[in-house]
Amino acid sequence: MVGLLFMIGGVLGFLPILGFWMLPLGAAFIALDIPPMRARIHRWMEKLHARAYPGEHYPPLKQDES
Numbered sequence: 001m002v003g004l005l006f007m008i009g010g011v012l013g014f015l016p017i018l019g020f021w022m023l024p025l026g027a028a029f030i031a032l033d034i035p036p037m038r039a040r041i042h043r044w045m046e047k048l049h050a051r052a053y054p055g056e057h058y059p060p061l062k063q064d065e066s
Contacts, residue, residue, distance in 0.1 A: 003029030 006026030013020035028044075031037035042061040049058040 003027065003031075003033075 003026045006022040006029060008026075010020055010023030010026060013022070028041055031041050039061060046058040049056070
């Protein structure tokens with residue numbers, strides 16, 4: 001639900017508070033609900049974390065216990 005709201009807000013990116021930055025964030029929230037995409041988002045976050053904090057390790061992805 002949050003992902004859809006962010007994507008709708010991203011479409012209204014010409015408004016001052018809402019912006020185009022909301023589209024990729026909304027897509028990331030939606031991808032977290034799809035198991036194969038969850039691993040891709042985790043790899044993306046590892047790369048961002050490595051760039052922001054060199055030398056520190058990002059926590060491993062926890063597998064669902066279902």
